Amino acid sequence: MEVIEELSFVVETEDFAKLTSQMERYGGRIALVESNKYSAVFALSSGPLLRIDLTDAKNWGLSLIRRTGNKAHLKKLVAVSGSLTSLETKSSFPTERSFYDSFGIAFIEPELREGLEEVRQARRGTLPTLITEKDIQGDLHMHTEASDGSNSIEQMVAAAEHGGYAYIGISDHSQSLKIAGGVSEEKLWAQIRKIDQLNEHLNGIRVLKSAEVDILADGTLDYSDELLRELDYTVCSIHSRFAFGKEKQTERILRAMDNKFFTIMGHATGRLLLKRSGYEIDMERIAAHARQTGCFFEINSSPDRLDLSAENPRVAAGLGVLIAISTDAHSIHEFGTIRYGIEQARRAGLEETSVLNCQPLEKLTKLFKR
DSSP states (O other): OOSOOEEEEEEOOSOHHHHHHHHHHTTSOOEEEEEOSSEEEEEOTTSOEEEEEEOOGGGHHHHHHHHHSOHHHHHHHHHHHOOHHHHHHHOOOSSHHHHHHHTTOOOOOGGGOSSSSHHHHHHHTOOOOBOOGGGOOEEOOBOOTTTTOSSOHHHHHHHHHHTTOSEEEEOOBBTTOGGGTOBOHHHHHHHHHHHHHHHTTOSSOEEEEOOEEEBOTTSOBSSOHHHHTTSSOOEEEOOSOTTSOHHHHHHHHHHHHTSTTOOEEOSTTOOBTTTBOOOOOOHHHHHHHHHHHTOEEEEEOOTTTOBSOTHHHHHHHHTTOOEEEEOOBSSGGGGGGHHHHHHHHHHTTOBGGGBGGGSOHHHHHHHHOO
8 A cells, every 4th residue: 555554464373362462562562452352453653553363274365355455345255255254154265365266256466455346357357467577677767866866877777787677768857957956958968978878888778868857837848849859758747836726737737748759747646645745637637638649657666656546547547548667766776666666556457568668678669759
């Protein structure tokens, strides 16, 4: 989940009361909120609740399903299988798969247990094959020391090559974002020439020329078309004027998308988890326009953002709009955050075919051309 409010553990033990007592004393003292012979809930000083539920090996799988599926998912399972509580006493489900198999349901990945269409799809055999980390072929949003990153292009390339990527895109901030060391047109021209020279000596990985281009208040882009034409693609983002209303902010993005050098919409809602809610936009209208103009969206893997949220790429992908999963890395140490974007994509039900940077380089560059 994007924000963790409860940590839930399933345990097997012969002395649950002793376990509860030990947990209450762990690290000094943890406040016990409620307990009975099958469950205990603690309040952690960091904020989330800690829930511990007792089960046994016979029903380990069913217990996991009950703790990972939301209420809507469990309700749909009850409609298929009957009372889950009574099943625990009458049957044996040692694994999650054994439960689904018993009722003719294909295995439903935990990320999909949201009470949407997953049970119906599982019964029909039409569940998506969810994306995994091995499907990712490159990263299309990262920053270097040219703007507000910590590493050079060469260091980012070396880290990406070590991670098995076929390509990366260098996308430093554009000139108007002074606070993040926005790159002037002159310096971006120099970076373009540098990347061209670097690619001449690389073997097995390609560096794509990009920029995170600010969408200005009037919907224009922060570089001249002459310069944008030299890039392989752009990541276009909003970093200012968050107070625009929903209609005005939506129109701003739609106008930007009409520019033929607009490629990927970066962190589309501008939110920062637990810090800033972001701005309001009409996502369905923007997604439809992206489909019409040949633009794409990004799932930003930064733990501070996780933007888009799961429901938005579900809408966009349903319209046939491909989604990039990007780290927005500002150092080589942030490459690993791709896992959070992948988890977000899995919650959205995205398959390999729906993700932009699962495509091989040759196909990717063709997709970028409008």
